[in-house]
Amino acid sequence: MFWGIIKAFVKGILRSRLSVAGAVMASVILPVLAVFTILDVQGIVRNPYFNFINYVVLGPLFIVGLIMLVVGLLVGKGDEDLGAFTYEYLKEQFSKPGRFTRVRRLLFLITVLTFATIIVVGLVSYTGLRYTDSTSFCGQFCHQVMEPEYVTYRNSPHSQVPCVACHFGEGSWSPGTKLSGIRQIFAVAFNTYSRPIPSPISHLRPTRKSCEQCHLPEKFHGDKLYVKDRYLDDEHNTHVQTVMLMKVGSGGGYRGAQAHGIHWHVATENKVYYRAVDAQRNVISEIRLRKQDGSEVVYAAGGGKFAGVGTLRLMDCTDCHNRPTHVFLSPAEALDRKMFEGEIPLSLPYVKKVGLEAVTKEYASVDEARVGIGRYLRAWYAKNYPELMERRTSLINRAAEGIFHAYSENVFPAMNVGWSTYQSFLGHHDGGGCFRCHDGKHLTQDGTAITNDCNACHIVLAENEPSPDVVRLLRGSE
Numbered sequence: 047m048f049w050g051i052i053k054a055f056v057k058g059i060l061r062s063r064l065s066v067a068g069a070v071m072a073s074v075i076l077p078v079l080a081v082f083t084i085l086d087v088q089g090i091v092r093n094p095y096f097n098f099i100n101y102v103v104l105g106p107l108f109i110v111g112l113i114m115l116v117v118g119l120l121v122g123k124g125d126e127d128l129g130a131f132t133y134e135y136l137k138e139q140f141s142k143p144g145r146f147t148r149v150r151r152l153l154f155l156i157t158v159l160t161f162a163t164i165i166v167v168g169l170v171s172y173t174g175l176r177y178t179d180s181t182s183f184c185g186q187f188c189h190q191v192m193e194p195e196y197v198t199y200r201n202s203p204h205s206q207v208p209c210v211a212c213h214f215g216e217g218s219w220s221p222g223t224k225l226s227g228i229r230q231i232f233a234v235a236f237n238t239y240s241r242p243i244p245s246p247i248s249h250l251r252p253t254r255k256s257c258e259q260c261h262l263p264e265k266f267h268g269d270k271l272y273v274k275d276r277y278l279d280d281e282h283n284t285h286v287q288t289v290m291l292m293k294v295g296s297g298g299g300y301r302g303a304q305a306h307g308i309h310w311h312v313a314t315e316n317k318v319y320y321r322a323v324d325a326q327r328n329v330i331s332e333i334r335l336r337k338q339d340g341s342e343v344v345y346a347a348g349g350g351k352f353a354g355v356g357t358l359r360l361m362d363c364t365d366c367h368n369r370p371t372h373v374f375l376s377p378a379e380a381l382d383r384k385m386f387e388g389e390i391p392l393s394l395p396y397v398k399k400v401g402l403e404a405v406t407k408e409y410a411s412v413d414e415a416r417v418g419i420g421r422y423l424r425a426w427y428a429k430n431y432p433e434l435m436e437r438r439t440s441l442i443n444r445a446a447e448g449i450f451h452a453y454s455e456n457v458f459p460a461m462n463v464g465w466s467t468y469q470s471f472l473g474h475h476d477g478g479g480c481f482r483c484h485d486g487k488h489l490t491q492d493g494t495a496i497t498n499d500c501n502a503c504h505i506v507l508a509e510n511e512p513s514p515d516v517v518r519l520l521r522g523s524e
């Protein structure tokens with residue numbers, strides 16, 4: 047009878063220690079797993095550690111329990127009772143009239159159990175995979191390790207784009223990425239990860255599949271005006287602006303448009319390959335421009351004596367936009383931004399200068415920086431503006447807080463990330479960025495260089511000028 051089958055089943059389990067252990071494990075974990083999964087799916091608990099325990103620890107343990115149970119049943123001794131599940135047994139049951147219902151019940155029980163298992167395992171695996179793809183898992187679970195990337199990401203235009211959209215590809219589960227994820231979890235657990243996390247990372251998604259899901263350089267066009275607000279380090283923290291007409295251009299190809307300007311590099315008809323000597327891709331030995339008709343132009347450094355040195359790479363978005371979301375600012379940029387947003391009061395004399403001094407000192411930790419920056423500011427104003435220090439202490443404290451934020455959003459001592467750890471390729475600071483190729487020193491055989499003309503990429507309309515003519519003209523204020 048029905049109970050007979052259950053009894054046989056239970057007996058079968060009891061005979062093997064492995065099965066017993068598996069059954070205990072699975073039945074203890076199941077209710078917890080069910081409750082946790084409901085709490086997560088319903089959005090009642092939002093905590094990366096909670097999800098980690100549920101999907102990465104409990105889920106797999108539950109499945110291991112089930113596997114132990116089945117393996118124990120199959121290899122356990124005592125063939126007699128195990129016979130309850132064999133073909134011979136079933137044949138006997140079918141051949142005896144009246145026994146048929148017992149078999150039906152048996153099949154029914156097995157079907158129900160199988161479905162229940164499939165549903166639980168399926169739900170846990172699905173939500174588990176989705177969880178390990180989530181920004182919360184990537185950015186917050188390994189809190190300290192990912193803090194620099196997570197904080198800068200939160201402050202960037204891409205703060206709502208999931209990490210996996212650029213890094214692995216959402217939902218496209220591949221054993222490789224999950225395995226590398228597991229390796230990284232071990233690196234965190236055993237404290238063997240590198241500080242800072244090295245860049246570049248070789249396994250970014252191809253940009254056709256990431257950036258180009260949202261941005262299509264084919265459809266960019268023409269020039270764009272860029273205005274940068276800055277403050278000088280004089281007594282009045284004078285507000286100045288740099289204005290540039292950027293030749294953003296287009297990737298071409300859309301309705302016959304010609305590729306031109308800056309995004310010419312990513313047009314489908316041009317393939318710009320280059321070889322970098324170092325891992326950071328700062329020193330480029332040669333550039334190969336492959337045109338649609340198959341012809342190739344080679345620009346080489348040092349008269350071609352480094353030909354073939356370094357690995358060949360096809361230029362894509364991240365060879366210029368290597369910091370689209372993990373944007374680490376320079377000390378001056380970080381302070382300018384806080385001043386522009388009003389976090390650092392402009393009325394405080396020399397606040398830019400003092401801020402720069404305070405923020406570029408070495409601090410062992412973020413807490414030390416907070417204390418150190420405040421102390422430095424108060425000491426400086428007490429010495430140079432004693433009256434101000436007495437009357438406007440709260441203003442100075444507010445400035446210290448803003449300056450500290452400029453620090454804490456860009457410097458992460460625990461990960462050894464300082465002001466210049468991660469450099470951007472967008473521009474030409476210190477001869478890097480665009481000037482890795484556009485330096486006039488990479489030449490073809492007949493001596494032609496990649497353009498170094500100051501007006502090839504932009505027209506600088508004003509450089510660090512207080513109230514530039516062009517801005518006044520555009521605003522119509524005179």
Ligand code: HEC
Nearest residue numbers: 184185192195204207208209212243245246247368371372
């Ligand atoms: C808009 C695309 C994009 C998003 C979204 C994104 N990243 Fe990145 N990430 C990049 C690029 C590009 C690099 C730099 C690659 C290089 O220099 O080779 C990078 C580099 C990194 C690095 C290596 C260290 C470094 O700063 O160069 C880590 C770690 C990282 N990202 C983690 C994350 C995490 C965690 C998230 C989500 C919180 C995230 N990323 C979201 C594009 C993205």
Ligand code: HEC
Nearest residue numbers: 203204207211212253256257258259260261363364367370
């Ligand atoms: C899921 C969509 C999405 C993806 C994927 C994406 N972006 Fe963006 N990106 C945006 C949006 C939306 C903005 C505009 C945000 C704003 O103006 O606040 C933006 C802004 C930008 C900007 C202008 C930044 C600025 O400071 O104004 C650049 C450059 C950029 N993205 C490059 C990239 C690159 C390079 C990648 C691939 C590594 C990428 N994006 C991937 C949606 C995306």
Ligand code: HEC
Nearest residue numbers: 253257258261263270292294308311312362363366367472
């Ligand atoms: C040769 C370097 C280079 C390459 C390659 C490149 N960009 Fe750009 N991109 C720039 C520069 C320079 C700007 C101007 C913005 C600036 O200076 O901050 C820009 C601007 C942009 C902007 C803002 C445009 C606007 O109209 O506001 C987006 C979005 C963008 N790029 C996306 C991409 C994507 C996506 C790719 C890859 C398909 C790509 N870029 C490839 C250099 C490049």
Ligand code: HEC
Nearest residue numbers: 306307308310320335366472473479480483496497502503
């Ligand atoms: C890996 C090398 C490399 C890097 C890095 C690079 N370029 Fe270029 N760029 C080239 C080559 C090659 C050409 C084609 C030269 C020619 O045809 O004379 C070119 C051409 C251009 C042109 C002229 C396009 C046209 O209309 O014909 C512009 C504008 C330009 N680059 C802007 C930039 C900017 C801005 C950056 C940095 C953000 C940059 N490039 C970084 C290799 C590079």
Ligand code: HEC
Nearest residue numbers: 288472473474480484497498499500501502503504506509
């Ligand atoms: C290959 C393209 C290219 C060439 C050639 C080039 N620039 Fe630039 N320049 C850029 C880009 C890209 C930026 C960065 C824009 C940004 O920060 O968003 C920039 C930024 C600047 C800035 C503003 C810097 C700042 O942030 O204050 C100045 C000034 C400037 N360039 C001057 C020059 C001069 C002078 C030359 C000639 C020697 C030159 N550039 C040649 C691409 C180029």
